[in-house]
Amino acid sequence: MAKILVAFDTVSEGFEALTSEHEVIFPPRGRDFTQAEIAERIGDCDVLCSVFDIPVGRDLIDCGHSLKLIANYAVGYNNIDTAYAAEKGIVVTNTPRSVIEPTADLALALLLSCSRRIAEWDRAFRRDRDAIEHGRLCRLGVNLYGKTLGILGYGNIGAAVARRCQAFGMTVLYNKRTRYSEAEERERGITYAEKDEVIRRADVLSLHTPLTPETRHLIGARELAMMKPTAILINTARGAVVDEPALVAALKEGRIAAAGLDVFEQNDVPSPELFELENVSLTPHIGTQTYDSRVEMVHELCNNVIGFLRGDRKIDRVN
Known part of the structure; x- marks a missing residue:
């Protein structure tokens, strides 16, 4: 029997597989x-279940004397010092599918x-x-049909956004580190640039990259x-991923038309100027804020924990 510390509050549904055995x-x-x-509690725990807004740095990792796994309840894992965890022999996992x-x-x-100026x-x-x-002629919006969607970071979420926008009649340009084959681009109906x-x-630029030293201020x-x-x-x-002061300036000066933002540069606290701008739609990091998603994320998290402890399945390792 392993000892597992769940650091965050979420739905209870889905944890039965863990609580029945551990x-x-x-x-x-x-x-x-x-x-x-x-x-205070992590000292003799085998597993820490963390979440994107709880930092897991060196000091916390060092408190986990028996720690073998950090299972993050999110697709992003920049809240965790993964390099230090690897040094300590601790595996880190995430939940990439349930968030898509x-x-x-x-x-x-x-x-x-943004396009219809709904907010x-x-x-x-x-x-x-x-x-x-x-x-x-008051507060005119724009049609999406016939417009070009540009995606930077064409992973699973970027591809899901592309499918939705193609249904609206948009053309899709994409960029990612490793380009798809021409056959796959044709199959997906997308064009590399x-x-x-x-x-x-x-006409619409949608960002779907992880946060790394290379992608910090990708848009400046x-x-x-x-x-x-x-x-x-x-x-x-x-x-x-966005230089927020530079974005505020561009929005104020009308150098771009609008922005829809769910995430913000300073620990997800928006710049005060953003609240004053009419051409911005803001949400407070709620990308997975649905009941269905929360339950699916629990199942994915528990699958990683059980798979790691049993060694009987593939898990979503990130280090």
Whole structure:
């Protein structure tokens, strides 16, 4: 029997496979464990189940004297010092599949909000429902049909966004580290282009890269200057993929049309200026904020933990 520390609060459904075989420690209902509480409890645990907004750095890892696995409840794992975990012989896993469809849904929702100015109309309507100006040329949106979607980081989520946008009649340009074969591009109905060309040609630029030293500020002042003044930027990846002050400046000056943002550079706390801009739709990192997704993520997390402990299946290792 292993001892497993679950550091975060989530749905209870799906954990039965763990609790039936192992000792599992959960936080009080309605909140996560604090860093101090994790450090206090992790000493003799075999497994730590972490989540993207709980940092797992060297100090915390060093408290886990028996730790063999860190199972992250997210696709991103930049909250974990994976290199140090590897040095200590600790395996790290993530949950890459259960996040795909809900995050793609949110990216499309942000895109529709920006293209049809839904959040802007909603705010104006609430402010003055009787006298709201809605003449034929007021707050004009744009059609998606016939427009070009540019995707940087064409992984599973990027591909899911592409499928949705193709259903709206959009053309898809993509860029990723390893290009698909021409046959696969034809099958997917997508076209490869270098990063700068994707940025220049996109009517909508959607970001789906992990956060690494190479992708930090992937979109900065230089790249924003390349974008069409009518372009929309969507970020459901990680906040620091975008230079947020540079984005604020571009939005204020009308150098791009709009942005739909679910993630933000400073620990997911938006720049105050973003709240003042009408051409921005904001959500507070809710890419997987559906009940179905939460349950699927629990199942995926538990599959990794059980697979690691039994050694009887493939798990989603990231180190």
